[in-house]
Amino acid sequence: MEQQEATEQSELPDQAPAFMKAxxxxxxxxxxxxSRVEAVLLSVSRPVSETKLVEFLGLGAMNTKDKMPITMVKQAIDHxxxxxxxxxxxxxxxxxxxGWQLLTLSKFAPLMTRVHGAKSQGRLTPASLDTLAIIAYRQPTLRSELEAVRGVACGDVLRGLMERRLVRITGRAEELGRPMLYGTTNEFLRVFGISRIEDLPQARELRNPAG
Incomplete structure (x- = not known):
């Protein structure tokens, strides 16, 4: 028995397999x-936040007040x-x-259209754009507020915008029936090429005063 145990122990590898290592x-x-920032951004199709880049690159824990890792990422992007x-x-x-994303310059848009063709979803209708603009500037907003501004029912248009992931339910209003509140998404920011909702033209003046 002792000889068998010794044999089994001798068969154990000196180092743990790669999948067992931290x-x-x-x-x-x-x-x-x-180079590492570039590699990360080349491998993804959506914007990556500075915090995520710091995490991926192993530059330090982000639960501290140390802003140096983020500064390093920004400097790398500038370079x-x-x-x-x-x-x-x-x-x-x-x-x-x-976040940050590697994008083709706008002057190459005609070439990209020829290569990739028109997007399958097609363009937004004028009604969808009107509704989306109201939500963007007045969010969070109620469906009843949308319909009051536009003067028509917005149910179908609202569902279409949610299917495109441009609009989402952000919560419920503190009033009778607790109706749903709507707001824009990160996909909305990405599609329209802006970093944050405050970057919309005259956003402060046009936002819902109660927002």
């Missing part, structure tokens, strides 16, 4: 921050954009929907 806290640490501009690249890193 993940590297700083992946690709031998590469520059610029990358400067390199892209200097070398005449067709893309740059843009701030979008509260």
């Amino acid at each position: 993940p590297d806290e700083t992946p690709c640490a031998d590469q520059s921050i610029e 990358l954009n400067a390199e892209y501009a200097q070398s005449g690249r067709a893309f740059r890193i843009e701030r979008l929907a509260g």
